[in-house]
Every structure is written in C-alpha cells, then in structure tokens.
Amino acid sequence: MADTLSRARAGRRHGGPPGEPGRIAYLYLAPALVVFALFLLFPLLRSVWLSLYEWNGLTVGTWVGLDNYTAVLTDPALRRPFLNALLLIGFFSFVPVVLGLGLAGLMARNPLRGSGFFRTVLFLPQVVALVVVGVAWQDIFAPAGQLNGLLRWVGLDSWTRAWLGDPTFALVTVGVVGTWVGTGLCVVLFLAGLAKVPRELYEAARLDGARPVREFFAVGLPALRGEIAVALTLTVVAALRTFDLVYVMIGSTGQSTRVPSYEVYDRAMLKGEVGTGVTIALLLTAVILVATVLINRLAERADS
Amino acid sequence: MTPVSTRTYLRRRHGRPTAVLGAAVLALGLAACAPGSTGGEEGGTETEASDVETDVAAMGDVTLTVWDQEVRGGQDEQIEELNAAFMEQYPNVTIERDSRSFNDLRQTLRRAITGDAAPDVVQANNGRTDMGQFVQAGLLRPLDGYAEVYGWTERFPESVRALASYTEDGATFGEGHLYGLAQVGEVVGVWYSKSKLDGLGLEIPTTTEEFEAALEAARESGDLPIQFGNLDGWPGIHDFGFVQNQYVSREEIRDLGFGREGASWTSEANVTAAETFTDWVESDYFTEGFNGLGYDPAWQAFADGEGTFLVAGTWLLADLEAAMGEDLGFFLPPVGPSGEQAVTGGTGLPFAITEASENPDVAAAYIDFITSEDAMTAIADAGNLPVVDADPSAVDGAQAEVFQAWETAGEQDALVPYLDYATPDSYDLLTAQVKALGGGSTSSEEFLDALESEYTSFTSENTGG
Numbered sequence: 001m002a003d004t005l006s007r008a009r010a011g012r013r014h015g016g017p018p019g020e021p022g023r024i025a026y027l028y029l030a031p032a033l034v035v036f037a038l039f040l041l042f043p044l045l046r047s048v049w050l051s052l053y054e055w056n057g058l059t060v061g062t063w064v065g066l067d068n069y070t071a072v073l074t075d076p077a078l079r080r081p082f083l084n085a086l087l088l089i090g091f092f093s094f095v096p097v098v099l100g101l102g103l104a105g106l107m108a109r110n111p112l113r114g115s116g117f118f119r120t121v122l123f124l125p126q127v128v129a130l131v132v133v134g135v136a137w138q139d140i141f142a143p144a145g146q147l148n149g150l151l152r153w154v155g156l157d158s159w160t161r162a163w164l165g166d167p168t169f170a171l172v173t174v175g176v177v178g179t180w181v182g183t184g185l186c187v188v189l190f191l192a193g194l195a196k197v198p199r200e201l202y203e204a205a206r207l208d209g210a211r212p213v214r215e216f217f218a219v220g221l222p223a224l225r226g227e228i229a230v231a232l233t234l235t236v237v238a239a240l241r242t243f244d245l246v247y248v249m250i251g252s253t254g255q256s257t258r259v260p261s262y263e264v265y266d267r268a269m270l271k272g273e274v275g276t277g278v279t280i281a282l283l284l285t286a287v288i289l290v291a292t293v294l295i296n297r298l299a300e301r302a303d304s
Numbered sequence: 305m306t307p308v309s310t311r312t313y314l315r316r317r318h319g320r321p322t323a324v325l326g327a328a329v330l331a332l333g334l335a336a337c338a339p340g341s342t343g344g345e346e347g348g349t350e351t352e353a354s355d356v357e358t359d360v361a362a363m364g365d366v367t368l369t370v371w372d373q374e375v376r377g378g379q380d381e382q383i384e385e386l387n388a389a390f391m392e393q394y395p396n397v398t399i400e401r402d403s404r405s406f407n408d409l410r411q412t413l414r415r416a417i418t419g420d421a422a423p424d425v426v427q428a429n430n431g432r433t434d435m436g437q438f439v440q441a442g443l444l445r446p447l448d449g450y451a452e453v454y455g456w457t458e459r460f461p462e463s464v465r466a467l468a469s470y471t472e473d474g475a476t477f478g479e480g481h482l483y484g485l486a487q488v489g490e491v492v493g494v495w496y497s498k499s500k501l502d503g504l505g506l507e508i509p510t511t512t513e514e515f516e517a518a519l520e521a522a523r524e525s526g527d528l529p530i531q532f533g534n535l536d537g538w539p540g541i542h543d544f545g546f547v548q549n550q551y552v553s554r555e556e557i558r559d560l561g562f563g564r565e566g567a568s569w570t571s572e573a574n575v576t577a578a579e580t581f582t583d584w585v586e587s588d589y590f591t592e593g594f595n596g597l598g599y600d601p602a603w604q605a606f607a608d609g610e611g612t613f614l615v616a617g618t619w620l621l622a623d624l625e626a627a628m629g630e631d632l633g634f635f636l637p638p639v640g641p642s643g644e645q646a647v648t649g650g651t652g653l654p655f656a657i658t659e660a661s662e663n664p665d666v667a668a669a670y671i672d673f674i675t676s677e678d679a680m681t682a683i684a685d686a687g688n689l690p691v692v693d694a695d696p697s698a699v700d701g702a703q704a705e706v707f708q709a710w711e712t713a714g715e716q717d718a719l720v721p722y723l724d725y726a727t728p729d730s731y732d733l734l735t736a737q738v739k740a741l742g743g744g745s746t747s748s749e750e751f752l753d754a755l756e757s758e759y760t761s762f763t764s765e766n767t768g769g
Contacts, residue, residue, distance in 0.1 A: 144597075
C-alpha cells in the first residue's frame with residue numbers, strides 16, 4: 001500500500017508537464033492562505049453560522065435555520081435601506097464616472113499649466129478621512145450654514161431648508177458628498193488611462209475630420225473601458241457599504257436615510273439582534289459581489 | 305503498478321471537491337453548537353441580606369475590575385479619587401479600572417460581560433436593550449440583599465431605584481429587583497438667560513400659560529424663544545417630552561415610558577400635547593430648521609446668546625456655566641393643565657455587579673463607597689448633580705438652581721422616565737416621529753397613532769408572553 005502510494009507520488013512528479021511545481025508550492029502559498037483563512041474565511045463562515053440563529057449576543061442562540069433570511073427578505077422595513085443604497089449608487093458612482101469622463105477628456109485635450117496641481121486637488125477628497133469629510137459638510141448643510149447662506153444671497157430664500165433634517169433631501173446631501181469624494185478618483189484614473197493612448201490615434205481621427213467630442217468618443221472612451229470598470233467597481237462598492245457619512249452627518253434618524261450597513265450596526269451592536277444583523281451583512285456582501293462580477297463581465301464583453 | 309486515475313489526479317491537484325466538502329462539514333459541525341454561553345439563571349443569583357459580608361478588609365487579596373464611562377474631565381477625576389481612597393482604606397483590594405466612552409462601552413459591554421474574564425462592576429445603560437437584556441440573560445446580580453444591608457432603599461428614592469429595576473425575566477422595567485446604583489442625577493428642564501428674562505420684564509414662568517407668554521414676548525423682542533437642534537434625533541424626545549410633561553399626568557407618562565399596560569398615546573391629554581408642540585413649531589418658537597441643526601451647535605449657539613430658553617438636560621451644567629457664567633439659570637418645566645409637576649429625567653448609568661464576579665461582596669462595598677455621602681460631595685465639587693445629598697445651599701449660581709430643581713423633583717415625586725425606554729424600538733420610532741411631526745410631514749394624529757400601535761403591540765406581547 002505504502003509502496004503504491006509512494007510510487008504514485010513519484011510518478012506524478014515526473015509525469016507532470018515540465019516546469020510543473022511540486023507540492024512544495026503549497027508551502028509558499030501557506031502563509032497567504034493562513035492569513036486569508038484566519039481573517040476572511042473564518043469570519044465569513046462564522047457569519048454564515050451566526051445567521052442561522054436567533055441570538056441576542058448574551059444568552060444561547062436558538063437555531064432558526066433560514067428564518068433570518070426569510071425575515072430579512074420579506075421585512076418591508078428593510079426594503080427602504082436597500083433602495084436608499086441604490087440612490088447612493090447614482091450619486092457615488094454614475095455621476096462621478098460621467099463627470100470624471102468629461103473632466104478627464106477636457107484635461108487631457110488641453111494640457112494646462114499646473115495640471116498636476118489640479119489633479120492633486122481633485123484627488124484630495126479621497127485622502128481625507130470620511131468622518132472629517134462628513135463633519136465639514138455637515139456645517140455646509142446646516143440651517144445657518146454656507147449653502148443656505150449662498151441661496152439667500154442670490155435671492156433663492158424659498159429654496160433654503162434644513163437639508164440634513166429634511167426626509168426628502170437628507171440622503172441626497174449625503175449623495176452629493178459622495179459625488180464630491182468620488183469624482184477626483186475617477187478623473188485621476190481616466191487621465192492615467194488616456195495618457196497611454198498613442199498620439200497617432202488622435203492624429204488619425206483628426207485627419208479624418210473628427211471634432212473634439214467625436215474624437216473623445218471614438219478614441220478616448222474605448223481606450224478607457226478597463227478604467228471605467230475599475231472606477232465603477234470601486235465607487236459602487238463604496239456606495240453600497242456607506243456607513244460613516246450617514247452615521248456622522250445624519251445619525252440614526254428615520255427610515256428615509258437608513259442604509260444597509262447602518263442596519264447591520266444597529267441590529268447587531270445596539271439592539272442585540274445579532275442573527276438578523278449578520279444576515280443583512282451577508283446579503284449586502286452578496287449584492288456587492290454580484291454587482292462587481294456584473295460590472296467586470298460587462299467590461300470584458302465590451303472588450304472582446 | 306497502479307497508475308493514478310485521472311479523476312483522483314484532478315481531485316488531488318485542485319483539491320476543490322475536498323475543500324467544499326470540508327467547508328460543508330465545518331458548517332455542519334458549527335451548526336451542532338449554538339453561539340453564546342449558557343450564562344446564569346434568568347434574573348441572576350440573589351444574595352440574601354443575611355449572607356452579605358461587609359468586612360472588606362477580611363476578604364483577602366482581591367482584584368476588582370470596574371468598567372465605567374466616566375471619561376469626561378470632572379467625572380474622571382472624581383472616580384480616580386474615589387478608587388484611590390477605596391484602595392487606601394482596603395489595601396487588600398486592587399481596582400482595575402477600564403474607562404470607555406458611552407458609545408464604546410455600549411458596544412463592547414455585550415461581549416465583555418459574557419466572556420470568561422468578565423468585569424466585576426459595570427456601568428450598564430438603563431434601557432431594555434441593555435440592562436433589560438442583561439437581566440433576562442442572568443448576567444447581572446439583583447442587589448436587594450445589599451440594598452437592605454447598606455441602607456440603599458432608604459437612601460435612594462423610589463423614583464431613582466425604579467430606573468435600575470427590572471423583574472427577573474427582564475420584561476418589566478421600573479419594578480422588581482434593584483440591579484444598579486447611579487452616582488449622578490439628571491433632569492430635562494429649561495436653561496435660560498437671566499439678563500434676557502429680566503429684559504422682558506418677566507419672572508421665571510411656573511405655569512404653561514406664563515411660559516407661553518414668555519415665548520411670545522421673546523419672539524416679539526426679536527429673539528429666538530427656544531433654542532433647539534434636533535439633527536441627532538434624540539433631543540426631539542426631550543423637547544416633546546417637555547411639552548408632554550405639562551399636559552399629561554405623571555402616572556400616564558410613566559406607564560408609557562416604562563412600556564407598562566394601562567396608558568394610551570391617543571388619550572386626550574396626549575393629543576393636546578402633540579398639538580401644542582406643533583403650535584409652538586408653527587409659531588416659530590423653536591430654531592428655524594431645527595431638524596437640520598446638531599445638538600452641540602444648538603446649545604453652543606444658546607451659550608453665545610442666541611435664544612432666551614434652551615430645553616435640555618442638567619448634564620450641560622458645566623459646559624454652559626463655563627460659557628455663560630452668572631447669566632445662566634435653570635428651572636423645572638412649568639406646570640400645565642395636568643396640574644402636577646412632572647419632569648423627564650433619571651440617573652446617570654447605574655453601576656451593577658455582574659453574575660460572573662467572584663467577589664460580589666467586595667463589588668457591593670465598592671458601589672456603596674462610590675455612592676456614599678463623601679462621594680456625593682466629590683461629585684458636586686466636580687460640577688455635577690449628585691443623585692442624592694444634593695444640597696442647594698452648599699453651591700451657588702446655576703448649580704444651586706439645578707440642585708434645587710432636583711430636590712423639588714424628588715420631593716414632589718415629579719420624575720418621569722425617558723419615553724424611549726418603553727420598547728426596544730421606541731428610540732428609533734420616537735426620533736423619527738418627532739422629527740416628522742416637527743418637520744410638518746406628519747400630523748399629530750398620525751404621530752400619536754404610530755406611537756400607540758408600537759406601545760400596544762409591545763405591552764400585549766410583553767405581558768402575554
């Protein structure tokens with residue numbers, strides 16, 4: 001038996017394609033695998049396990065099978081947070097990508113002096129901690145803040161309102177901040193993408209009589225597919241897992257501003273509904289995963 | 305010469321089916337044991353008065369772990385001093401203090417209290433989702449035996465003890481066993497600017513009629529009557545509660561606040577209260593756009609002279625006094641149509657003893673020590689409102705007015721609980737509903753109906769189950 005096994009092993013090593021790494025390769029992979037398993041796989045499995053229980057974090061949990069999933073999926077109170085997340089995707093993702101394309105197109109075409117400086121300034125919101133961003137914007141949107149001041153100054157008094165306290169506008173204000181944060185990232189990504197487009201392509205387009213806009217759509221945009229996919233992935237993920245901005249700027253008030261991550265925090269950490277909270281977190285993870293896969297599929301299909 | 309079959313080869317090479325199988329087995333294995341520990345009996349282990357040991361010096365070397373949230377200047381100092389004094393008096397006791405901010409404590413206590421190395425003494429939030437759940441899970445000890453021995457029952461008024469009392473199943477709040485003792489008291493009353501009230505030629509309003517006249521006078525003088533920032537949501541509970549205090553009887557507010565059967569949000573008095581609140585909003589008695597203004601910017605604006613009144617808790621004493629000095633004053637909510645003094649308030653977070661504590665007797669002696677007469681003096685010196693022994697004549701300025709208000713509230717049994725104590729979802733509901741009512745997106749009827757339906761569904765389930 002042992003003989004067969006050792007021979008089989010030996011056979012494999014010699015029989016594999018040339019250059020085929022032996023088992024030793026796993027040794028090299030082990031550290032990464034251990035870290036991955038410890039910090040990602042284990043928590044994920046544990047979350048799945050917790051999502052099958054009704055547990056308050058204190059006493060022994062009760063096995064409820066998939067009940068948490070049914071409850072979460074059928075709870076009308078949880079529909080709003082996910083719809084709100086969709087709204088945020090618009091502000092965090094689509095608007096910045098469109099704005100970023102426009103700005104990058106302009107900046108790449110007309111190299112102005114100090115463009116490095118502008119690029120840095122545009123990227124700055126990415127560097128500042130979101131909590132700081134939230135506090136600063138909270139001031140701007142305050143009833144006696146700069147936004148209302150500006151509106152009054154130009155005579156639009158009837159437009160002023162308590163932005164962050166208004167159920168219709170509160171989430172939109174968070175979205176606007178998201179746009180502000182995301183646009184710089186998109187611009188910088190797209191500028192880098194445009195820089196690798198060979199000059200000849202532009203010249204050829206120009207010789208063919210393309211005007212600037214047409215030139216951008218014919219040459220620049222196709223070259224940016226990869227970057228657009230990256231930008232969409234990053235910003236959609238950011239939109240779906242938004243917590244800090246909502247927590248800092250608005251706090252825990254009303255259904256109109258609830259987002260999925262906030263529900264997770266509220267249920268699992270504050271209300272002692274660990275099972276439900278974890279289930280929402282898992283579903284959110286699944287949504288994010290599907291969204292990323294979809295975006296990348298689309299980008300790949302466009303490539304081929 | 306057994307060649308390795310292709311299938312085995314593939315399986316070995318990719319290891320995929322095995323991994324999936326492994327994960328499945330792991331998941332099944334996990335499913336076999338439920339999360340959480342068995343903890344204690346519902347309600348925790350009771351120590352009979354006759355079994356209580358009070359001679360700490362004779363208990364050998366003991367390490368007492370204490371988790372508190374007194375991280376702010378004066379309070380932090382006060383606890384440090386008391387801890388040092390306790391250890392000096394009993395050299396055999398070492399106190400290991402772990403102080404965290406309120407939010408941090410709330411979020412981590414759940415894990416800590418169920419762990420192997422649970423602290424002995426913890427400051428637990430009074431509400432149902434905190435202390436209530438801990439009691440139900442048997443993680444805190446009832447203190448009735450100790451209360452008898454140390455005389456806490458006589459020393460702390462019933463309204464104060466009620467705020468840390470639960471029945472053993474954690475279902476009824478405000479009754480049953482005592483689970484903790486707090487150091488400080490707090491009431492939500494009216495802060496005002498003395499010079500401004502003088503300027504209006506008015507005395508401190510003691511009735512709703514007088515108060516509304518003062519609001520009108522303040523508005524006519526061009527000042528903001530009541531400074532109010534409700535972006536955070538919870539200040540709305542206080543400001544609505546302030547109006548409710550004047551219209552609804554104490555007993556009814558208590559039933560609503562503790563989530564007990566027998567009251568109704570749609571009673572005539574509550575309807576008038578909600579209508580009055582909207583009236584005040586429509587009369588511009590509150591800050592314009594209060595739903596979008598933060599709590600801190602609001603009281604800071606009041607301190608800067610924007611507004612005649614500020615409806616807020618006594619916890620602002622130190623901050624407001626630093627900014628306004630002698631101009632600052634404080635009074636209890638005026639007495640309205642209900643005909644009796646009522647004021648929303650309670651205590652700071654109670655100190656409780658965990659079930660896991662190995663030295664509950666030492667822990668109880670410690671709690672007695674930090675709530676003793678000397679301790680209360682230290683708390684008053686730190687600029688706070690001690691829960692008992694607050695002597696208005698021993699302090700001056702606004703602090704004296706705060707102490708006086710607390711004394712009056714105690715004497716008249718005027719204390720009513722925070723409305724969000726009622727049910728686990730009350731906080732979310734009230735913050736959202738008061739915002740909607742104040743913002744004009746909901747009518748007072750819809751407002752009260754929403755609260756009533758939450759209240760009735762909770763009370764019927766809570767008593768039925």
